[in-house]
Amino acid sequence: MLCDDCKKNPATIFFKEVLPEKVVELHLCGSCAHKRGLLLTKKMSPIEMLQRLLKEKSAKDEQIICGKCYLSLAEFKRIGRFGCVRCLETFKPYIKNLIKQIHHSEKHVGRHAEHGKQKGYEVYQLREQLKKALEKEAYEEAAAIRDKLKKFGVESAE
């Protein structure tokens, strides 16, 4: 029997892994088994684990697309990076196991971020707009921006 990967060398290693959605069976030669990271004696680092897990591709990966940044699951598997804050939510059903295998955990327990702190960026944007309005001497526009800033409870100047 020839190796499933290179189809050249005789297969000397039989690999079987039972995943929740399917059973993977592979007949590999020594060098291809090594390439897949199956012969590692030391523990794999999270990065190595990620790279290995991302090789599991599926035909529908192209169709699963993040609604905010338009990154597809296929693209995520190619680059191993999220495109925005919402990718994780979109890909969650497909990458839950991957995250669990990388971290040996499924739940964050550390420090928390409080939501609803958009104020910082909005105030910054308004201040920038105000600066521009004043530069071009658009005083009506500037007054309107000042009113918006007041709603945030901040002064218009730094």
Added chain:
Amino acid sequence: MLNKIRWLVSGNGQHSEYADIVVSSRVRIARNVSQFNFDVKLKPADAERLLQFLRTTIGSLIKGEYIDIRQISALERESLLECHLISPAFLRKEKPTGLYISEDGDISIMLNEEDHLRIQALAAGMNIQQIADKIFSFEDSIGAELDFSFDETYGFITSCPTNLGTGFRGSVLLHLPGLVFTNEVEKVLKGALQIGMAVRGIYGEGSEIKGSLFQISNQHTLGLREEDLLQTITKLTSMIVDIEKKARDVIFSKARHEFEDKIFRSIAILRSARIISTDEVLNLLSAVRFGVGTGILKEVNLDVVNEIMLVSRPANIQLFYNEILEEHERDVRRADFIRSRLSRKTA
């Protein structure tokens, strides 16, 4: 130059206990601003907007120096890397990036690295808890201004899935000549791997280990609290320090003269050499650090050892003399610099 190495060179020669074994501590957290896409989907114009926003916000919170990475020379960028203030990935970025260094040089913030913010603190010796406290207190103040990408299940959302959760990486740089001598280093480091710690050479992943220097850091960021990670690193470090001290006892009972010989030859070469490479310096400094830590070498202090370790790197030595130097010239000037540092202390 002084500002960039102040975190490792205390200036008064005073160092915490075992500072010859635990050379330095580092903590970094990865954070992203939810209104902006992450690196791979961040358009250059948005990267610019985000950079200006973060710069303004951070500038209002801490006193420090802002460096626009595009405005500085390749040599200066390389120097920031050699001083551990930026990452190799940060150097390769094509999008607009910036760096904030706090006034006392202990906190540095990479803007638009793989994550929008990589907040990092460094210190000489075993000070990981103190610098973690600094980072979290800074995070509290900036977190009041920004909406960080966060998920109730997966914690802080980072560009790479391997940083999900706390986005926290704590590490210590260890100098272990005793364990190298007793051949126990592999055993100890394998033990570290078993409890979820990664072991690397001094200049990050993949590089070979030089000068008996090893870095341990946490591998996992999800499912463990920051204080648990800090505790694991602290416990493991103090365990390794104990084993290293025992190994040093073995050295003194079995090969005292050989080691003393190595220490005094090393300092003699550093004091006399006219041409010297970075790698040779690193190896000789290991013996000198060992001599200082064990009290065999009394006329040199760890500040000088640490200063030589950083300033003799290729880009730093050029910046120190403010000249572009070819490799051979660098080796000559490096030897000049080291002689001047070591003679000053013994004069």
